[in-house]
Every structure is written in C-alpha cells, then in structure tokens.
Amino acid sequence: xxxxxxxxxxxxxxxxxxxxxxxxxxxxxxxxxxxxxxxxxxxxxxxxxxxxxxxxxxxxxxxxxxxxxxxxx
Numbered sequence: 001x002x003x004x005x006x007x008x009x010x011x012x013x014x015x016x017x018x019x020x021x022x023x024x025x026x027x028x029x030x031x032x033x034x035x036x037x038x039x040x041x042x043x044x045x046x047x048x049x050x051x052x053x054x055x056x057x058x059x060x061x062x063x064x065x066x067x068x069x070x071x072x073x
Contacts, residue, residue: 003063009054023053
C-alpha cells in the first residue's frame, strides 16, 4: 500500500493546504483526497508540481508499506 505523507511535508514547510492548492493548481478537495489516502492514482505532472511547491523529492511524499490484510501469492 502507498502512504501519502503530504501532511508531514506541509508541516515541515509551514505551508497550508490552501497555499499548496494554489501553488499546484488543484482543488483543496483533491489534496484532501491525497492526504487521507483515498486517491487511487496521481498524475506524475501533479506529483512534480507538489514536489516543486514543497521543495522535496517524491520519496518524501510517497511511502510503501506492506499491506497487512493481504497474503502473498
């Protein structure tokens, strides 16, 4: 499972969701979907804009964790 740590980076950069939304050009609702782990996909263009706005690497935002509910085939 992919964990999105936008909230962590926002706190580190002392930036609000509103400011990130304006800089990236996506709605606050879509940023909330990312923050809450409800997103099924993210465009690389959007990820690029988020990284540019937060001055970070994609790995600072995205984290992979083994899904505890699934067994390996």
